Amino acid sequence: MEGLVMRKLRGVHLAAGFFVVLLLISLFADFLSSNPPAMQDLDMFYHPPERIHFLNGQGQLQKPFIYKTELRDPLDASYKENTAEAYPLEFFFKGYRYTILGLFSSDRHLIGRAQYPRYYPLGSDDLGRDVLARVLAGTRTSLLVVGLGIILYSAIGLAVGVFAGLFGGWVDSLLMRFSEFVLALPALYLVLALRSILPMRIPFLQTLIWITAAIAAVAWPPMARGVRGLILQVRNSAYVEAARSLGGTPAHIFLRHILPSLMPFVLAQLAVAAPVFLLGEIILSFLNVGFQDAGESWGSMLRSLKDTRIITDFWWNLMPLCMVFLTLLSLNVLSSCVRKRGPEDQVMRI
Amino acid sequence: MRIGVFLLKRAAQLVLLALLVALVTFLLSSLIPGDFFSTHILDASIRKETVEQLRHAYGLDAPFYIQYLRWLKDLFRLDLGYSMFYQRPVLQVVADALAKTLWMGIPALVLGFGLGIIVGTAHGIAGQRPAGRLLDFLSSITLSLPSLLLGLTALLFAAHTHWFPLGGMSSLANPNAGFGQWVIDRVHHLILPVVCLTIPIFAYVERIQYSATKNGLEALPVRFARSRGLSRSRIFFQYIVRPGLNPVLSISGPMLGGILSGSLVLEIIFAWPGLGQITYDALFNSDLFLLAGCVLGSSFLLVVGNLLADFALMALDPRTRSQTWKDL
Numbered sequence: 001m002e003g004l005v006m007r008k009l010r011g012v013h014l015a016a017g018f019f020v021v022l023l024l025i026s027l028f029a030d031f032l033s034s035n036p037p038a039m040q041d042l043d044m045f046y047h048p049p050e051r052i053h054f055l056n057g058q059g060q061l062q063k064p065f066i067y068k069t070e071l072r073d074p075l076d077a078s079y080k081e082n083t084a085e086a087y088p089l090e091f092f093f094k095g096y097r098y099t100i101l102g103l104f105s106s107d108r109h110l111i112g113r114a115q116y117p118r119y120y121p122l123g124s125d126d127l128g129r130d131v132l133a134r135v136l137a138g139t140r141t142s143l144l145v146v147g148l149g150i151i152l153y154s155a156i157g158l159a160v161g162v163f164a165g166l167f168g169g170w171v172d173s174l175l176m177r178f179s180e181f182v183l184a185l186p187a188l189y190l191v192l193a194l195r196s197i198l199p200m201r202i203p204f205l206q207t208l209i210w211i212t213a214a215i216a217a218v219a220w221p222p223m224a225r226g227v228r229g230l231i232l233q234v235r236n237s238a239y240v241e242a243a244r245s246l247g248g249t250p251a252h253i254f255l256r257h258i259l260p261s262l263m264p265f266v267l268a269q270l271a272v273a274a275p276v277f278l279l280g281e282i283i284l285s286f287l288n289v290g291f292q293d294a295g296e297s298w299g300s301m302l303r304s305l306k307d308t309r310i311i312t313d314f315w316w317n318l319m320p321l322c323m324v325f326l327t328l329l330s331l332n333v334l335s336s337c338v339r340k341r342g343p344e345d346q347v348m349r350i
Numbered sequence: 351m352r353i354g355v356f357l358l359k360r361a362a363q364l365v366l367l368a369l370l371v372a373l374v375t376f377l378l379s380s381l382i383p384g385d386f387f388s389t390h391i392l393d394a395s396i397r398k399e400t401v402e403q404l405r406h407a408y409g410l411d412a413p414f415y416i417q418y419l420r421w422l423k424d425l426f427r428l429d430l431g432y433s434m435f436y437q438r439p440v441l442q443v444v445a446d447a448l449a450k451t452l453w454m455g456i457p458a459l460v461l462g463f464g465l466g467i468i469v470g471t472a473h474g475i476a477g478q479r480p481a482g483r484l485l486d487f488l489s490s491i492t493l494s495l496p497s498l499l500l501g502l503t504a505l506l507f508a509a510h511t512h513w514f515p516l517g518g519m520s521s522l523a524n525p526n527a528g529f530g531q532w533v534i535d536r537v538h539h540l541i542l543p544v545v546c547l548t549i550p551i552f553a554y555v556e557r558i559q560y561s562a563t564k565n566g567l568e569a570l571p572v573r574f575a576r577s578r579g580l581s582r583s584r585i586f587f588q589y590i591v592r593p594g595l596n597p598v599l600s601i602s603g604p605m606l607g608g609i610l611s612g613s614l615v616l617e618i619i620f621a622w623p624g625l626g627q628i629t630y631d632a633l634f635n636s637d638l639f640l641l642a643g644c645v646l647g648s649s650f651l652l653v654v655g656n657l658l659a660d661f662a663l664m665a666l667d668p669r670t671r672s673q674t675w676k677d678l
Contacts, residue, residue, distance in 0.1 A: 184367050185374070186648045188614055192633055193378045279496050283615055286498060287630070305502045308509030308516065318506075321499060328494035336490070 015333035018326065026140035030098035033133030034112020034119050037296045041118070041128035046077035046314045049123040056086055064089045068117040076313065087117055123316040126304055135319050137296035142278055142327065145212050149277030150270045152216035157223025158266065164224065165231025166254070176228070179221035187218040191280065195289045204291070211290055215280040223269050227262055234261050271335030275328055282324060298324050357657075364656065368649035373418055375645045379638050380414035386434045386636045408434065410638070421642060430646070431639030435632070440643035443628065448647050450519065451613055451624035454540065458547035459606065465548075466555025467598060471591060473556065474563025489560065492553035500546040501619035514542050517620035543620045547613060551605065555598055562594040569593075592666060599663045606655025 025032065052064045065088040067081040095109040112119040122132035164175040194214040202210070234240060235258065243253050284290030285299025292300065298320040304310070310317045387410070390401050405411045409420055421431060430440035469485065476482030508514040515521060520535050566572060572589045580589075614626030621627075629644040631637070 181367065181370060184649070184652060185371055186645065186652075189629055189633070189645065189648070190374075190378075192630070193375075193382070196633060197378070197381045197383075199383075279498070283496075283498055286615070287618065302498070302502060305506065308506060311506035311510050321502060325494055325499055328496070329490065332490055332493045 011333055012337045015330035015337075018330045019334065022139055022143060022327065022330075025136055026143045027100060029133075029136040029140045030096075030100070031106070031108065032110050033130060033136050034095065034109050034121065035130040035133050036096045037130060037133040037137040039129060041124070043071065044118075044120070044124050044128035045126055046317075047079055047120055047124040047128065048314075049316055050120050051081075052089065053086070057083060062086065062088075066113075066117065066119055087113060089113060089119060122319060123314070125301070125317055126307065131316055131319055134296045134301055135298070135323055138298040138301060138320060139323065141208070141291060141297045142281065144208055145281040146274050146277050148208065148212045149216060149280075150273055152212060153219055153223060153273045153277070154266060154270060156216055156220040157269070158227055158262075160220065160224035161227025162231065165228040165235070172228070176225065179224050182218060183221045185218060188283070190218050191215055191284065192287070192289060195284065200289070201292060207291055211281055211284055212277065215277055219273060219276055219280075223266070223273070226265055226269060230262055230265055231258060234258050268335075268338050271331075271338040274335065275331045278324075278327060278331065360657065360660065361653075364649075364653040368646060368653065369422070371645055371649050372421070372642050375642045376414045376418040376421070376638075379636065379641060380417075382636065384636055385410050386638065388636070408432075408639075417638075421639070430643040433632075433637055433640040433643075435635045435637040435640065440639050443640060444625070444643045444647045447623065447625040447628040447644070448651070450622065451617070451626065453519075454543050454547060454616070454622060454624065455606075455613055457540070458544045458551060461544070462548045462551025463555055463598070463602065466552045467559050467595070469552075470556040470559025470598075471563050471594065473560045474567065474594075475590075477564070485560075489553065489556055492549055493557065495549055495553070497546050497550050497613075498615045498619075500549055501543075501616045504542045504546050505619060508542060515539050517622065519622060543616050543622060546616055554601075554605075558597050558601060559594065562597045563590060566590045566594045596663065596667050599659055599666065602662070603652075603656035603659030606651055606658070 047069065050066050050069075052066060054061060054064055056062050056065075065086040067083055068085065068087065069079040069081050072078045072080045089111055090113055091111055092108050093112060093114050094107050095112065095114050097105065097107045099105045112121075118130075120130055120132070122130075122135070125131055125134070160175055160179070164172040191214045194217065195211065198206075198210055240253060240257050243257050248256075281290055281297065282299035282302070285297040286302050288300075288303070290299055291297035301317075301320040302324075304317060305321070307314075385405070386408075387401050387404050390396050390404070391398070402411075409417055412420075424431060428441065430444065432438075433440050433443050436443050469488075473482060473485040473489065476485060504514075505516060508516055515538060517539075519539055520532075521539070567590065569589075571593075572585060575585050575589050613622075613624060614630060616622065617624045617626040618630065625644060625647055629641065629648070632640040632644055
């Protein structure tokens with residue numbers, strides 16, 4: 001029994017740990033990457049991950065360095081190291097300027113080279129862009145979408161649910177019919193249509209807000225319906241009646257008695273919604289209507305997998321695929337943990 | 351008969367829903383800048399008046415509610431309009447595409463639901479035994495594999511091994527091939543997309559069936575049946591499996607419509623000319639009538655799915671018979 005509990009905790013801890021790592025990555029994405037994620041270098045397309053050397057030609061130990069590589073055959077994108085000159089890797093070097101959360105500005109990067117030949121830790125893609133830098137920047141994009149998404153989702157869901165549950169009558173039935181209507185819409189097409197109202201090329205922040213809002217606009221009904229059902233239950237319960245008979249004002253009863261009782265359900269529902277936003281953004285970007293190539297996203301990186309040589313020759317481009325899988329896995333493990341803690345039947349009902 | 355009234359009411363609700371969805375389509379496409387003929391303006395060889403004439407001929411110069419009312423009027427004659435891109439009646443295009451989507455969707459639904467129910471029940475009964483833990487693991491993995499990831503991986507796999515074709519519905523190499531060869535070719539093209547569509551459905555169904563079975567094991571009727579000394583197989587089938595199917599069946603209706611969203615991505619990855627692909631193209635070509643037809647087609651799937659699910663629920667679970675009628 002003891003061992004069982006430990007095993008379960010370990011899985012959840014692993015997932016939570018991975019998520020913390022993702023958060024840190026998204027904060028320090030620019031610090032960790034050596035090249036700007038949008039920078040192209042057409043002489044370096046599909047370059048494999050660069051090897052770090054410690055021994056020079058005479059077999060002596062040196063500070064870590066790389067060799068310049070030359071394109072051997074443009075048809076199969078094979079490169080050859082030119083061992084004539086060694087280029088040392090620099091730590092905490094001055095590279096491109098970036099800001100963290102719009103607050104701190106810096107131009108220091110962990111490891112890499114500021115000048116040509118540049119250092120590509122995880123190789124480059126078809127346009128010679130740094131795969132690692134793009135994966136890291138994509139992590140930030142994905143987490144931003146998930147974060148903003150669950151805020152919008154709970155705001156719309158709670159507002160509609162509370163409104164319907166407290167007012168009742170025709171307001172309630174109107175809102176519930178509307179939510180059934182939204183549930184019945186083919187969600188992905190609606191999101192696509194909502195997205196195509198705006199022009200295809202819009203700035204990063206605008207894309208972020210619009211995509212997340214479009215997903216939230218079709219995703220809110222389960223939350224609203226669940227909240228409304230719970231409110232209908234709670235408002236007739238003994239403790240609310242007791243509070244009312246003791247002279248509690250409606251605002252007091254709502255804030256102190258009804259709202260707290262909704263929280264387990266809201267939390268569980270948020271855990272269910274997070275993967276929806278993550279995957280929604282990735283699918284939209286994959287379909288060319290989300291973040292464009294310059295606004296890094298795992299989804300727009302996945303588009304390059306249509307080149308089927310990737311699995312055999314350019315395997316490092318599979319990185320975003322692994323990241324999507326691992327992030328979804330950790331979100332699912334976390335959400336099943338939250339659901340186990342919360343009252344399960346309330347999730348099942350919707 | 352009450353069941354007739356129930357069906358009529360239900361069908362009326364769903365038809366109303368489909369018409370509302372179509373209204374939203376017209377509203378949204380009036381918000382989307384440009385129409386099908388916008389690109390014609392850039393073409394110097396087409397006169398401006400010609401474009402205006404074309405717009406007028408298709409009724410695109412009217413406000414969206416007028417367009418909607420005209421479309422509604424023609425709908426009574428089963429005329430869904432004319433696709434500007436394909437230059438064919440919308441009804442034909444949509445029916446073709448719907449058949450192709452179902453060609454991929456129905457095997458996936460049958461497999462996903464069948465396997466999901468069986469494995470989910472086994473999972474619920476296995477509980478915390480080693481087999482149950484293994485299934486816990488399997489369930490979390492499959493839940494984290496959306497069709498986008500599966501499709502791309504399958505495509506790369508096919509490219510690497512050359513065991514499967516890289517998409518498409520058939521290879522039209524030999525028009526004189528016999529029926530047997532035709533079937534083998536079709537099935538060969540079908541395997542990868544179906545597997546990729548099955549796994550997410552399986553994961554979802556398995557999760558729901560698992561918790562239904564787990565809760566059912568401790569339910570009062572089961573305990574009571576045990577104390578009455580009923581046989582194990584009777585308890586299993588009548589008291590655990592049969593009531594446990596209720597949650598899965600209630601999601602099965604929306605799922606039939608939901609496979610469209612899942613198959614949109616797969617259709618694009620595997621170059622499958624189904625409803626998802628057609629809708630996606632119609633949206634970006636601003637092919638308004640085709641878009642409305644596609645939305646109507648997917649609502650049709652949803653309607654059929656929900657009705658089938660209602661029937662199955664009523665047949666299997668006597669509790670729902672009175673309940674669904676009361677709700678209406």
